[in-house]
Amino acid sequence: MKWKRKDLLGLEELSAQEIEFILDTAESFKEVSLRPIKKVPALRGKTIVNLFFEPSTRTRTSFELAAKRLSADMVNISASTSSVVKGETLKDTAKNIEAMKVDVIIMRHSLPGAPYFLAKIIGPSLINAGDGAHEHPTQGLLDLFTMRENKGRIKGLKVVIIGDIAHSRVARSNIWGLLKLGAEVAVAGPATLIPPQIERMGVKVYYRVEEAVRKADVINVLRIQLERQKTGLFPSLREYRQIFGVNRERLKDARPDLLIMHPGPINRGVEIDPDVADGPHSVILDQVTNGLAVRMAVLYLLAGGKSEAID
């Protein structure tokens, strides 16, 4: 197939075929990072901007390395979160960047929908690197890539996402991607962190982690944020750990080959215990490695790279 979209905003709007096409493209890029000289000329002469309105180390660095390994020119812009504070509207900021004739803008923003709003009014390709609690498509893709790599398939896999589903863009992108590729998806966590009517998306809801993981092939454990406690969504990190923390005891009835994933950064000893996070079936660091390959693929497809330049 041929890639046709200008932007990558979310996995909700992608077809299964498009998602698989990105994953397949990422396969060929994964190998580039294993070479002694980790660089191909695929996007030489293209300009890519990292426009981050929210702090990020992992995602920003991953995109930056991906761009550089494709020989694109990359600029990082960190801006304050809200246009209200900044005195310039998001629209004006983006229009200014557009006027510098860039090819791709990678945007992270704390507010849902911000990249959708921009994509409609600017010319360059836009990649959503996380918009509030809405979507984080490249994270969803790298999670799919990692599951496929380890389990050989997505279709029919039983995947459980554990933790703060309500505030998680990773959860939403995972759910869309997994459902489109035919996985069975469940979410588990405290009732106050499960958003209303999520069942309508086609996922099962569990309030007990033990029950949710019983037949699972994969668990994806989300970071729990302390500020949710302050807004009264759960009583304490201690209680969260006691009831929802992923530890060996809680996984004792799970399948022996249960794949352990976490999008990071990890609160060790809170949502996941170190012996599980670092255990034999953990692929948490592989996710990071795969993230680079997936982001190279996405940049390559959106910026219209030349395929012969990969070799």
Next chain:
Amino acid sequence: MKLLIKGSRLIDPDSGYDDISNILIERGKITAIGRKVSAKGAKVIEAEGKIAVPGLIDMHVHLREPGREDEETILSGTRAAGRGGFTAIACMPNTDPVIDNQGIVKFIYSQTEKVGIVSVFPIGSITKGLRGEELAEIGELKEAGVVGISDDGKPVENSEVMRRALEYAKMFDLVVISHCEDKDLKGEGVMHEGYYSTLLGLPGIPAAAEEVMVARDLGLAELSGGWLHIAHVSTAGTVEMIRQAKSRGIRVTCETAPHYFSLTDEAVKDFDTNAKMNPPLRTEEDVEAIKEGLKDGTIDVIATDHAPHTSVEKEVEYTIAPFGVIGLETALSLIITKLVKEDILTLSQAIAKVSLNPAKILRIDKGILKVGADADITIIDPDREIIVESGAFESKSSNSPFLDWKLKGAATMTIVGGRVVMKEGRIL
């Protein structure tokens, strides 16, 4: 000058009159109605195939003047009203300064006198500065000419203050218009809490945020014997509670807005800031309940909650855009398209909810089309097809969720006090 409206179908919800009639207007009043009425030297308005109804009244408008004249002014707001077929509007007190004293009331009246093309009736605030703490000088406000009191935009959170407001306003036969919203339940919410807020990752406003305060206010209305009017009803639960309260004899009336029977929360799906208002668009079941409430009379009034915001304010991230949509210039077309053509309401029932009923609630001598009444008349072409265009609004703002919608039915003439102020969509 005499004016003769000829050949229209006249609908007067008050008397139940519905027949082809001529209407004669002299010195701002209706002086004769009948099939054979004619007058020498009168200017004739040919209205065959059209419908003449009492001038429409919108009891919930934000005119923004004084304070936010970049969004709307009394001039632009009354022009928008005229274009939409409204001959009178009531304006909410959340201006800057707030309509909480006689001076501002007088300013609204005098400014309307100078530049307004339709009648404007100010609504005073319930509490000083809309702060929810001390009652505004309600008696003096009434004396200056307010037609109701409301802290609209904000709930009166303190139940004791709300109780006293209902008791006190009762002495002056003033309606207390309540913006029902539990601020803690609303939290950071920016849309209805449900399936779509889950998909979009946007913080939700549950239906209960409205309903818990409706329940409180109904209790306070019963306690005080005051007159409660619930503004912008958006949920099935609210409709049901008001239905029960009415059957128990509690003195309560209520309104809904056209967007609550025309749209659901699905409209937020592409983060359209023009689909952001408070209360938010609800679900399909709520829309059905609103229609049922309109049909069985539980909902007395359709009011627009016309809330202009500039494109600068609305062309931002969904979360930080202000709540509110304009409504004056699309309301009648939505009422005809979504309620009359769909057989939810007869035209007469529909017109009553935007003329007779708000006039009764605000105690203004309008909303009736009979000999001796003010010649406030709206002429409607129920089959006129319109397309909602952002460039065509008379309002200073164009934050409508109905842009590019094709609708059926529109006002073709607005007559205020015997003066034609709008003809075929153009302000004269």
